[in-house]
Amino acid sequence: MLSGLIYFLFAAISVLFGLETGILRWQPDGSGLLAMALIALVIPSLLEELFFRAPLLWATRGRAFFWGAISLALFILWHPLNAWLFLAEVRILFFDPRFLIIAAGLGLACTMSTVMTRSIVPATLMHWLTVTGWKGLFGGEQFIGA
Template sequence: MDILTLLQQRLLSASHQIPTGSAWGFSLVGLGLYALVALPWGWRGGLLRWEPVRSPAAIVSNGAIALVFPALVEEILFRVLPLPLPGSAIDPLRFWGWILGSLLVFIAAHPLNALIIFPDRKNTFFDPTFLTLAGLLGILCTAAYVQSGSLWPPVVLHWILVMVWLLLLGGAGRMGFVPPPAP
């Protein structure tokens, strides 16, 4: 099987797999565990601060954009395409190697984005707290994908967490999406 056929098969399988109730439950528990770790870590590291976005237009536009990028695009690029289909007959060590490699590339993609595409976001994309939380997000989304075999739980998790950061915890201001609040 050539590589394009393999990637197409992975994408079609993951996008057509309807998540079960237990897959959504697993994702919800993972979301709670992520919050228990990420909130204190992010506050202590200075990445998170209470800064809600109040503009309805900014909320809608950030929500629509974040659903496509980063949530959908990054989950396809860093989970669905590189990882063998969950349940594939593959050596467990090799499967874990793909998971680790994909996770490292996911983390490294953020500072690379700052160097190549968004130089004004270097302070965020090189921040050790941001990279740690991005790594934890990658672990959560990988677990949701492997457990469900579906693209949709990791996309929803990724989108929810990005939206909470952007709209409530200072992310939109850090990323330059909205003007910083008045002092």
């Protein structure tokens, strides 16, 4: 329940910020949405949550803040590094401060949820809803050459 509230706040702030700054544009596109959503559930959602948030499950409650901060920093840094090393087609986007602010918000919401629930399931769903919504409703595909 608290994870849902955290996600709602993240999503509302991100959509308002994204529309205001132009990083998001209301462009609903249902073509290929189901296939994209199924792929997004695994890549990036589940894989990134396994890598960035699952290690938090082993952190003791007293160290969760410390490891959560490291997890969040690595998650944010991963996006430009990933674009630089592997995904040249998204370099402009993944280096854009507006995108990184939204990614930081998502990372914070996912980190908080993982620490509170001691599960990566809510974080994976948050990540998946964000990617699917971004690509299916807010013009995300325009940034990745699709």
